Amino acid sequence: MTAFLTLQGRRALITGGTSGAGAATVALFRELGARVLTTARTKPANFSGAAFVAADLTTKEGVQAVVDAVHRELGGIDILVNVLGGSSAPSGGFAALDDVEWDKEFDLNFFPAVRLDRALIPGMIAQGSGVVIHVTSIQNRLPLPEATTAYASAKAALNTYSKSLSKEVSRKGVRVVRVSPGWIASPDANGLALRIADEAGIGYDEAVQVIMNSLGGIPLGRPAEPREVADLIAFLASDRATSITGTEHVIDGGTIPTI
Structure with a gap:
């Protein structure tokens, strides 16, 4: 893929970029020539290469710190990839999910994307171009009731929000697409x-x-392997996908059993 794609000179923010599919996306974007800023709560000891800002994106303050770093380090943005997500909710079905657990799942899996979009998409609109990629999950359609009801619900909200956003900003030059992985082989x-x-x-x-x-x-x-997810993200961010917007791209090895 790297022989046919280029992101040369593109300015990209990739959240959740220190492990799993996020780290693979950071590495591939840099390989394809992009200038990359990534973020996590803490910087791993062995992290090197891309620009990094430590921030907790579950908070408004953390989002603002990342937005400030985008302007400071990149001078603007062409590609926003929101990989951040996960779940710490207990098993036990719906009854095990109190308000605190619901808040945690949405604060991690939904609101960071909304807040970053609100802060950064206006700059893309002003320059007449940009790509926003939200990494959701097949759980928005295939939740596991024992353990992932809140996580799946947050990802479903992200899915719906992304579709609505694409209908608003695509005509202004900003593409919005979704990547929905199944299980990723990354301990x-x-x-x-x-x-x-x-x-x-x-x-x-x-x-x-x-x-x-x-x-x-x-x-x-x-x-799926993390690099396989990164390959899909890179394609969708590139000029080879300029007519693709508003769509969800599933990478799940065939897990979802319906059309």
């Missing part, structure tokens, strides 16, 4: 699998199999 980013492994006293690979079974199986026979 450092797959919190649910790690939690299942710990609670059941089994290995990570066995926990991934438990998740795949709960989804009814993955026809491809394996989760």
Whole structure:
């Protein structure tokens, strides 16, 4: 893919860029020539390459710190990729989710994208071009009621919001697309699998199999690799996808069983 795509000179913010699909996206964007700023709560000891700002995007203050860094480090933005997401909600179904847990899931999986868009899309509109990619999840259509009701609901909200946003800003030169992964084979980013492994006293690979079974199986026979998700994101951000907007692009190995 790198022989056919270029993001040369593009200015990109990638959230959640220190692990899993986010880290793979940062690495690929830099390989394709983009100037990249990424963010997480803390900077890993072995992190190098892309510009970095430490911020907690679940807070308004954290979002503002990232917006300030975009202007300081990049002087504007051409591509916004919101990879940030995850879940720490307890298992036990809907009854285990109190208001605190619901707030945490939406503060992590929905509001950072909304706030960053609100701050950064006006600059894209002013320059007449830009791409916004929201990483959602197949759970917006295939929730696991035992453990991911709140997470899936937040991702569904992000899905609907993204579609509405695309209808508003596409005519102004800003494309908005969604990437919806299934399970990604990344132990450092797959919190649910790690939690299942710990609670059941089994290995990570066995926990991934438990998740795949709960989804009814993955026809491809394996989760996606982080680089595979990054490849899709890079294509959608590139000039090879200039007529693609308002759409959801699923990368799940065939997990969703319906059309």
